[in-house]
Amino acid sequence: MVDQDLLVSYVALFTLAVIPIYFGAHQSLKPSKVEAMQAKDAYMFPVMGSIVLFSLYLAFKFLSKEWINFLMSGYFMVLGIGAVSAALEPFISKIVPYKWSQKKTKKEVKFTLPFYGEVKLSYVDIIGGFFGLVIGAWYITTKNWVANNIFGECFSLVSISLIQLGNFKVAAILLVGLFFYDIFWVFGTDVMVTVAKSFDAPIKVVYPRATGFSLLGLGDIVIPGIFIALMLRFDQHLAKKRGGKNQKLYFNIVFASYVVGLVTTILVLHVFKAGQPALLYIVPCVLGSVILTAVLKGDVKELLAYKDEDLIAKKEVKAEKAE
Numbered sequence: 001m002v003d004q005d006l007l008v009s010y011v012a013l014f015t016l017a018v019i020p021i022y023f024g025a026h027q028s029l030k031p032s033k034v035e036a037m038q039a040k041d042a043y044m045f046p047v048m049g050s051i052v053l054f055s056l057y058l059a060f061k062f063l064s065k066e067w068i069n070f071l072m073s074g075y076f077m078v079l080g081i082g083a084v085s086a087a088l089e090p091f092i093s094k095i096v097p098y099k100w101s102q103k104k105t106k107k108e109v110k111f112t113l114p115f116y117g118e119v120k121l122s123y124v125d126i127i128g129g130f131f132g133l134v135i136g137a138w139y140i141t142t143k144n145w146v147a148n149n150i151f152g153e154c155f156s157l158v159s160i161s162l163i164q165l166g167n168f169k170v171a172a173i174l175l176v177g178l179f180f181y182d183i184f185w186v187f188g189t190d191v192m193v194t195v196a197k198s199f200d201a202p203i204k205v206v207y208p209r210a211t212g213f214s215l216l217g218l219g220d221i222v223i224p225g226i227f228i229a230l231m232l233r234f235d236q237h238l239a240k241k242r243g244g245k246n247q248k249l250y251f252n253i254v255f256a257s258y259v260v261g262l263v264t265t266i267l268v269l270h271v272f273k274a275g276q277p278a279l280l281y282i283v284p285c286v287l288g289s290v291i292l293t294a295v296l297k298g299d300v301k302e303l304l305a306y307k308d309e310d311l312i313a314k315k316e317v318k319a320e321k322a323e
Helices: 004-027 039-062 065-095 123-142 145-162 168-188 191-198 219-242 249-272 278-297 300-305 308-322
Strands: 108-113 117-122 204-209 212-217
Touching (some): 004 204, 039 168, 039 191, 065 123, 117 123, 145 204, 168 219, 168 278, 168 300, 219 249
Antiparallel strands (some): 204 212
């Protein structure tokens, strides 16, 4: 039997995970200038992640936790301000004067930063940055869990909307690599759990309960999220190629599969009362569901041949014509 306090924390973490994935995936349908990840990047991602993770573990083991968290909190606060601004941009653009949000007429402020150069900020960026600054000040002065979660949600949403995996093959390499990465660092060592508990920065979403906090790392949201976003774009590609309405078949299936994987993680966590590598349960669910669906629908060749660049290029041409 799960007590009410613990149940609420589980539901809260579940909700905090699925919201940025759903909205970030739909935001990813807009044209992006970000270059798609290459296969070599996907192969190296778990390696670089391991180096960073173990470096943090050593730093917490031999250096002052207070100073490390002070420096990293400041660093993530700056990043968080930008993430909040980017996450709010679609909403702010709808309420400010029309010409402020249009490419040809939007108002900009230009200034020069030492060691960086000229910076251009639109009025929409400045308004979003103001909200980000308020939340950043709230977080850095109080370390309030709500402020932490706002940053975490914005980080996740913006990352999912911007990071392009490029194609299914790259996505599969990344997911399988991180599947083993997560298992090794959680079950093979105490590194992942130690860093997660020691690192006082918005790299996780948390929810308070009587005996402390329940937490979920942003990687368990963002990594599956960018794959789910890829499948939504694949759905759009199929709809355009076949001249039909976008049924979001692959998106709905992989999104539901993520839910199953996340719920499984929570159930195993509750039963064994020990930290779990969420990707151990999530990756087989999301990757397996897509492969099975493609086999049943006869879309395997189409899935393997799909490239984000083709869809993005068409969107950019359409956007240019609209302007």
